[in-house]
Amino acid sequence: MANPLLEVKDLSVSYGDVRALTGVSLEVEEGTIVALVGSNGAGKSTLLKAIAGLKQAGSGQVLFEGEDITAVSTKHHVDRGIVLVPEGRRLFQTLTVLENLRLGAYLPKARTTFEESLERVFGLFPVLKERANGKAGLLSGGEQQMLAIGRAVMAHPKVVMIDEASLGLSPILTRRIFELIVALNQQGTTVLLVEQNIHMALNVCHKAYVMKTGHIMMSGTGEELLANPDVRKAYVGERGSKLV
Amino acid sequence: MTFIQVVINGLLLGSMYGIAAAGLSLIFGTMRIIFLAQGTVIVFFAFVTYWLFVKAHIDPYICLLIVVPFAFLVGLGLFYALFRKAAALEDKNVSLLLAVGLMYLIENSILKVWSASPRGLDISYSGISLVGGGLRVSVLRLILLVLALVSAFVVYMFLKKTRLGTAVRAASEDMEATTLQGINSVWVCAISFAIGIGLAGVAGVGMATVYSFDYQFGFSFAIKALVALALGGLGNVFGALAGGLILGIIENLTAFYVSISWIEAVSYGVFILVLIFLPQGLFGRRGVVKKV
Numbered sequence A: 001m002a003n004p005l006l007e008v009k010d011l012s013v014s015y016g017d018v019r020a021l022t023g024v025s026l027e028v029e030e031g032t033i034v035a036l037v038g039s040n041g042a043g044k045s046t047l048l049k050a051i052a053g054l055k056q057a058g059s060g061q062v063l064f065e066g067e068d069i070t071a072v073s074t075k076h077h078v079d080r081g082i083v084l085v086p087e088g089r090r091l092f093q094t095l096t097v098l099e100n101l102r103l104g105a106y107l108p109k110a111r112t113t114f115e116e117s118l119e120r121v122f123g124l125f126p127v128l129k130e131r132a133n134g135k136a137g138l139l140s141g142g143e144q145q146m147l148a149i150g151r152a153v154m155a156h157p158k159v160v161m162i163d164e165a166s167l168g169l170s171p172i173l174t175r176r177i178f179e180l181i182v183a184l185n186q187q188g189t190t191v192l193l194v195e196q197n198i199h200m201a202l203n204v205c206h207k208a209y210v211m212k213t214g215h216i217m218m219s220g221t222g223e224e225l226l227a228n229p230d231v232r233k234a235y236v237g238e239r240g241s242k243l244v
Numbered sequence B: 001m002t003f004i005q006v007v008i009n010g011l012l013l014g015s016m017y018g019i020a021a022a023g024l025s026l027i028f029g030t031m032r033i034i035f036l037a038q039g040t041v042i043v044f045f046a047f048v049t050y051w052l053f054v055k056a057h058i059d060p061y062i063c064l065l066i067v068v069p070f071a072f073l074v075g076l077g078l079f080y081a082l083f084r085k086a087a088a089l090e091d092k093n094v095s096l097l098l099a100v101g102l103m104y105l106i107e108n109s110i111l112k113v114w115s116a117s118p119r120g121l122d123i124s125y126s127g128i129s130l131v132g133g134g135l136r137v138s139v140l141r142l143i144l145l146v147l148a149l150v151s152a153f154v155v156y157m158f159l160k161k162t163r164l165g166t167a168v169r170a171a172s173e174d175m176e177a178t179t180l181q182g183i184n185s186v187w188v189c190a191i192s193f194a195i196g197i198g199l200a201g202v203a204g205v206g207m208a209t210v211y212s213f214d215y216q217f218g219f220s221f222a223i224k225a226l227v228a229l230a231l232g233g234l235g236n237v238f239g240a241l242a243g244g245l246i247l248g249i250i251e252n253l254t255a256f257y258v259s260i261s262w263i264e265a266v267s268y269g270v271f272i273l274v275l276i277f278l279p280q281g282l283f284g285r286r287g288v289v290k291k292v
């Protein structure tokens, strides 16, 4: 079998003296949606930041297309095609929607496909086209999440990592965002997503990892994990009934 | 008519504060510190202008073509030599202390190189004024106002219309998110710092043309620029410029209708009132000052 597109090997990360990740390994196959779930403080965001080159790894490796990218800068990650949509969206609120999208395609390589990417983003999220010259800060929560994902798509990425797409969104909007993430994936973009809404995440993903206190506890297909009594008891119960 | 004359003179005086405040505003945007050395850096460039004028007989406005690019390069150099590491720290006090250290370093270097005596340029056309409608405007000061307006416009166009300028605005809002777009945020910080110092170059030439200045003039000037910045509000180049112009007008009105000796007290009184009642300034971006 060919190498996975993205591979994390035995990765450990600390904040000062505090260990946030211990020996984490995972694989993301090209063209799939991989979900990363787990309780608060499990280390999900830290893992995405470490993959994005924003947080330095203590030990272990991140491989992309078989190449070690553990120590290279975020700029090179973006240039190679790994983009993070951070927790809380982190849009440039005082900039227009179009300016946010332009910044997503900042690097020379992404700039060459600017028009094409913009068409793709407007195709996925037509509302962004209507609001193109409005300030990003004036968008609704759902629209902001669309812009955050759209900004990442502008980089012409191979993998988009999305940290808590459903944060602060109603169940209906969450469903809508997930439909759009699936549409993005069907266009050929690989997706690694972190999600609190476990039921939703496990339903759309090809493969999922369950994290707890800095470790990977379990992995499997969405169906397998949904059927797993431990997972159901720990995560799906209260959230599932509320959100789905 | 006197009132209008006093206001015009204030406007002309304030253009210096305006350029300095615009520089402070840019530097604050990405570095999140009030660059207290700004005034001393301006004085340094005023001395450079003085030196070019006296030694090489270069007209001060021709000096702009030398001093401003030089200032920009000095800005880049200072950033990479001093502030690069500190700017990345969560604790902004390190940068602030560095700025204070830099201020005294420059001050004392000027003292060593050029001595303590005050300087001023003896420009052949300094006496020329435009006269009309009972008003009189010194040409040198008018040019200074034009310089301030042009500088602010150029910086504004850079921020609004260029890719790098957009990145500077983005970085002023969220450095980490800027990095996540693949943007080299260190370079973006360096550029905005260098432009701030470039503006100090413009202000330095301006200072040389209309003021008598000495090595210690800088700090109080930086504080004036800070007052202008508070008036105008952070995060807006034209706001900073307008703040400077308003401060100039306030100072001149005070000097004329109250007394010259009250200028400082009134300026700082306004400063404190603005901070208490209008912390976002007159033209500031809402949201820069968050209520807790």
Ligand SMILES: Nc1ncnc2c1ncn2[C@@H]1O[C@H](COP(=O)(O)OP(=O)(O)OP(=O)(O)O)[C@@H](O)[C@H]1O
Residues within 6 Å of the ligand: A015, A018, A019, A020, A038, A039, A040, A041, A042, A043, A044, A045, A046, A047, A087
């Ligand atoms: N900047 C930081 N400094 C110190 N410790 C941190 C920092 N960020 C995260 N941590 C710690 O690292 C651990 C993992 O945090 P992380 O944000 O990765 O968790 P998470 O799984 O994303 O949680 P959540 O679901 O709440 O977003 C937590 O114990 C957290 O307290």
Ligand SMILES: [Mg+2]
Residues within 6 Å of the ligand: A044, A045, A046, A087, A163
């Ligand atoms: Mg998180």
